[in-house]
Amino acid sequence: MQPPPRYVRSPAARLKRVGETAAVYVRSQRALHVLNTTAALLFDCLERPASLTELCARLGEHTDADPETIRRDLAEVLPEFVRRGVVDRVE
């Protein structure tokens, strides 16, 4: 059985915070993506590689949302982060 994929911040992505605004700059794609509070929190949680289950647990410590909602949201947002070069998928 294959281990579940793990995710980690891309080394090309750097978080920028000015005032209440958080954005991530992806040098390899020369793009800036503005992050909402949850996305910024997720980016923080991705400092070390983590599986979907581990990320759910990490995010759950900071939000009141139920685990199933967090898992569903992450399943949507992580592929988007990977596509935009913000996050790398490590097998």
Next chain:
Amino acid sequence: MKRAVLAFPSPRFRLEAPEEVLAELGKVYPESLRTAASESAGRPVRATFRIERHGAGYRLREGDGGARRGRTVGQVARLVGLRVEELLLEGRGERVAMHAGAVAVDGGACLVAGRPGAGKTACTFQLVEMGYEFLAEEVALIDARGRVEPFPQALALSTGLLAEHDRWFRRRSGGVSPAAPGLVWYRPQRCARRPVPLRTILLPRFDRTATARLRRRPTGQALVEVLGHCFAPVGDEETHFEEVMRLVDGARIFALDYADVRQARALLAEALARGWR
């Protein structure tokens, strides 16, 4: 041939041109075009433009470079204007350059940024007509201290916009002179002379079917839009993004939807009376 200097606060350009071309450039840059004699010698210039009559038209040379041709006085003046804008952008260094108009409102700069046709010029014109000092049009440069630099020039207005304005309001600012078919040069009566700290960013959207409204935009939402109105940086892109984030974070940002100049002016007047609150 007569000699003159285009003396923006920075940079400066030397000109040699027939009298009629200098007269046309005087309409575009009424605050900045000076006779060579009135300028102190030895001050550095960014470029020298030489314009000569050539056949039925004019020939423009920059330094020892190749020639560009204009058929009319207006065309050759426009070529000079475009080149001045290019050189201004090329020499901007670490300054942020935005595709925007700008006015000084109560000691703070208001940038009017938007895509072509969004109403940048129309709103800048309205603010000038409301009595505020003109800072820039088309290209606004913001220095490392977050100040918008003055770049005095005339606004190119469509005759339709001017007619629409004059239908509702008495024109109080500077003069108007013909520029090209359907276009006039509008000379702002009051121009700021010093850099002014950026306080407000206005994002107009002109649409004949729009419901008029002015609403505050959260910084995060507006950041990408504002970045889209910036010229590509000369230096490091990451530093540029950080700089723009800092500027956006320190400014109030408003989206202005409007269908005619009367609505735009009424909403702006109301917001200004409330101190943009």
